[in-house]
Amino acid sequence: MTEHRAIIRTGATVSVGPRPTTAPGPGELSIATLYAGLCGTDIQMLRGLRDDPSPVIGHEGIARVVAAGAGAPDWCAPGTLVAVNPTHPTDPGFLLGHNVDGLLQERTLLPASALTGGMVLPLPATTDVGLAPLLEPLAVVRYALGELRAFAPRTLLVVGDGTIGHLALRAAHRWLGEDVRVVLVHHTPEGRAFSQGRPHRAELLLGIEELATRRWDAPVAALLATPRNATLAALEAVLAAAAPDLAVDIVGGLPPGATTPSLPGLDLAAVRAANCGGIPDPALVTTTAQGVRLLGHRGVGNRHLLDAAAELARAPEQYRDLITHETDLAGAARLMRSLAGSGHRLFDGRRLVKLAVRVNDREQT
Structure with a gap:
């Protein structure tokens, strides 16, 4: 053998x-x-x-x-x-x-x-196989922005400064339109300092504690690109800052049965799991009693991967x-x-x- x-x-x-x-x-x-x-x-x-x-x-x-x-x-x-x-x-x-x-x-x-x-x-x-590690995460971004585009946002709040967050801010105008204002929201000063030094930056860099101190042009879309242990706090922060004219895509993971007092009775993990691998199309969206449009997804569809591959080929240095x-x-x-x-x-x-x-x-x- x-x-x-x-x-x-x-x-x-x-x-x-x-x-x-x-x-x-x-x-x-x-x-x-x-x-x-x-x-x-x-x-x-x-x-x-x-x-x-x-x-x-x-x-x-x-x-x-x-x-x-x-x-x-x-x-x-x-x-x-x-x-x-x-x-x-x-x-x-x-x-x-x-x-x-x-x-x-x-x-x-x-x-x-x-x-x-x-x-x-x-x-x-x-x-370009050297860009291979970005292919699947950019496909995740393609999925999220494609679904959020249906709400015609004027402001995009990207919460999370890892790979997904940075890819989302760079692809936002490509897949949401040139008029959307892109805000990258950080959890740590170190993350914010890294973002400040990048060649491609969001229009505005914030700490998560600053979200509620600003007024946002509505409609607002939020992409939560957070680790599993930070997703609930991120959701609560964007709800406090931008509800009710808000659409949220939960890209980050959630523990089973996750809930928040801000949306009583709603199983957030079930909302996220309702869309898997690009099915159904369009994605299922939950409208809460507060009027917030909420969705999430696990994995991506093949079309998202192919779109991401085309985007990396189009603008690799971005x-x-x-x-x-x-x-x-x-x-x-x-x-x-x-x-x-x-x-x-x-x-x-x-x-x-x-x-x-x-x-x-x-x-x-």
Whole structure:
């Protein structure tokens, strides 16, 4: 049996080690990751805040097809560039990097359900694979802004200064229109200082405590790009600042059964879970007794991934600087160990927004 290298979680440890390389069976696909990313949910898993079972994480990336099992579509030829939609809209048994081994390894075996479910997307051969870690998060932004556009907002409040937040402020005029005012809302002075130094900035940078001190041009849309433990506080802040002429997309995670006194009786986690993988289309929206339009979503549809790929190809330099760190598998394991044992997002003295992990050299795949 052959083996390949992977970043493996074992209990509280993270290390590079061998994994068996299995040839694809009927309908399966073996892919070689070129570049993969590390996202906020991955960091939560490293810190023990989520109990997802996969020992190999990573759901953001671009790979090449290595081999296809019998019955795979004709386009699955070796060498084809592909992206994998990590969230199956109807099969909870396929959640890449969560309950199915992810992309932070030299070979990933995708089950037949990934192909039959349309979760593997061929990409143009000219795709800039160095931007791979931004593809799935930008697709999340495409999903959110596409749904919020229906409310014709004049103000967009982006709460959260991680990858999603920074991608959203840069894509807002592209997908919401030039007239919307974009505000990026931070939780820490360090995050605000990072945003201030970026080449592409929102019209206004605020701390979350400042939201209620301003008057906002309505209608107002809010995109909550927050970690699971900060989403409720972010929602309460935007409700206090902008209700009732407000539409909110909860991109950030929520604990099961999450509620807020500001919206009594409403299961916020159920609102978010009502839209998964781009289904239904358009998304289900809940109008609260206070008149607030509330929606959320898990995962993205294939159309969002393809739109994001087209946007990265159109304007790569508008997004590239958000990849703040790049390394190989060994370096990524070192970074992941550091993050697992800390509560911050600093590494090598710099704020981490998006990590790009070189998993395979292009010439060797």
